[in-house]
Amino acid sequence: MEKFIQYLEDAQKKIKAIDHMLYVTYPLVRDNRLLLKVLNESKIAIANCINAILQYEYLYKKIKLYKDTKSNLQTFINKCSPRCNITKEEIKLILDLFELIEKHKTSPFEFSKGDRIFILSETMKQESVSLEKTKQFLILSKDILKKTQNYLKSSF
Template sequence: MEDFLELLSEANKAFKTADHLTYVTYPLVQETKLLIAIVENLYSALIKSIEAILEYDQLYKRISLLPQDPQLRFEIFKTKSAKRYNIDDIDLDLIEDLREIISYHKKSPLEFVRKDKYVLYLNNLRIKTIDFKKIKEDLEKVNTFLKKVNLIFEDERKYQRS
């Protein structure tokens, strides 16, 4: 029953890891390759919070059956849950952007660092770059998104404690 609270806890933990990597570890070691680890943690935080919302909606029968396919689950989230919880297009675009970066990272035959930017290169001449400034912007957006999600579950946490 409290699977969604466990997922939310994991999402918050992944965000804290990304925050620590961004504001403590990266400035200390100045290793640009850490940027991809930060993106992975941000994406993990977003996905786990989406999963928590979907589990919550399924528990209260707002969603009948959840498919196993992550893309279909995200589509259900976009069409049903996002509207219900006032999650705007900026947040959805951020999720898509981070998903694209992770996908590029997995498929990329060539990744390199150039002028404090992490560059992902695909065979068909598509390039995606990640820099510290963009990471900090994304971190703030994910923080705002997680605050919204945590507010959704605040009453559930109070109920679980009593």
């Protein structure tokens, strides 16, 4: 099986799981840490979509891949995203999500207050995660998956 197909299937499974977590599990348990899990899984799903597109483009010699993930992300943003009809706003949201997850991973301290989770940086600058923000990133994940599927289907 081609690598890009595997990435696409993995993204579909992740999005189905995070949709269930957010709309079924979260209302029952009301644990805000679940929001961080949904964000992390959304990032993985979007990364799988990006990797599927990059692998497909590389397979058909449209782009060159690098060992550095940042270079590959720039290749995706500059060359692949226009072909897949991924807008600048969606790219900005993707980068925001990746940055938020990176802040979460490097954060020395996080706390929950009300229906939000606050992530503090080394300099005590705070970033908040709410249910609405999490839903926005889930919708973004679904949109990117649809555009990836449409692009790959139209190319066959």
